[in-house]
Amino acid sequence: MSTDGKLHIGLSLTPTWLKGQRPHPDEALSAGMGPVEYYVELARLAERAKLDFVFRPDYLVMNQAMVAHSPTHVGLDPTMMLAAIARETEKIGLVTTASTTFNPPYIVARQIQSLHWISNGRAGWNIVTSIEGAENFGNEPMPSPEVRYRKAAEFTDLVRQLWASYPGASPQASVQAVDHAGEFFHVKGPLNVPGHEAGPPPLFQAGASEIGRSFAASVADATFAAMPDMSDGIELRTDLRNRAVQQGRSANAVRVLPGLYFFLAGTRDEAWKLHERAHAHLTRERRVEALKNVLGLDAGALAPGSRIAADLLPASDHPVRSRTHAELLRRFIAANAPTIEEVLARPEVVGSAHWVSVGTVDDVLNDIVERFEAGALDGFIALPGGSVDSLNLFFEELVPELVRRGLFRGDYEGSTLREHLGIH
Structure with missing residues (x-):
């Protein structure tokens, strides 16, 4: 639980309620909007609810499957988009994403410090090492995770x-030259954008593999944790607190903010129908292929009802798309010996390993409170699923109830992202 007993909440600026489906005409957020206006309106909704920040993920590749199933997907540069949002909002934090594998450090430092000034102290940086996209930056293959994280630390x-x-x-x-000469970068400096009186932008990071945890504990103010199960969250948050102390930081230095992919409706049956519709495009064949990418396990020949035990898994060093997702799924299989159907329905296979909650406002609210009180999280990133009604229920009913229970702010107490997150 966070030190002040209140949740930290961000909203992902992606139309997650359209995932896997083409929307009905009445499910558009606002008819006739372009992508910038669309996200500005989302940010305004989040600011009216007094959320800590809006967050924009980023991918440096063209995912044709995503476009086919999410027709509103437009890959605008996140920092530029958030600069536009900054001029249309006043207090909500603006967390952009920039890769340490493919960008020059000077450019990223300059862009994010510029966003910090444009927003008057509301910028944050989500540090990613990227897991794909090398083909768009040269002829070299993706570096290994160890190299990517060494580069990220220096960056x-x-x-x-x-x-x-x-x-x-x-x-x-006084202005000071940096004169940096390291393994990956040589930069003289100084930066040509001054620091803002709000202090430096907060740092976010999402890796929950062994090497990712060490990196997050050393630098991050918050981590976008992948934790589909409450036990994963308790273990991760406890481990990050211990690692932060070992790095000479406070145990409370890293706020654990998992993605919460929720499906809200007036009844549980309606909510589960939304969930089913959002995943209907994922055939068994596509799930088997996704499992192979996540874990390196080819389950296509397994009979329905077969159980997957730990001894069936490939070696832990088998190349996979995401070590974080692979390790989460390995732990689930080792602890439960699940059926193949249970594995193919897991968030690590059908999504991004997010925590999924389905039901009424009270159901999802109780799920949030249970994990918060158990010490599994300090807040969450809202990922509305199923329909725009799910998004509206979140803003109109769920957040106000968190305020009523004293678990979330009723109004902003500051105007910068550092103040919202309680960073001193």
């Missing part, structure tokens, strides 16, 4: 040095 340290190199908030502070 992040360099960006922080660049932010500190031009301390514009203090007239007495």
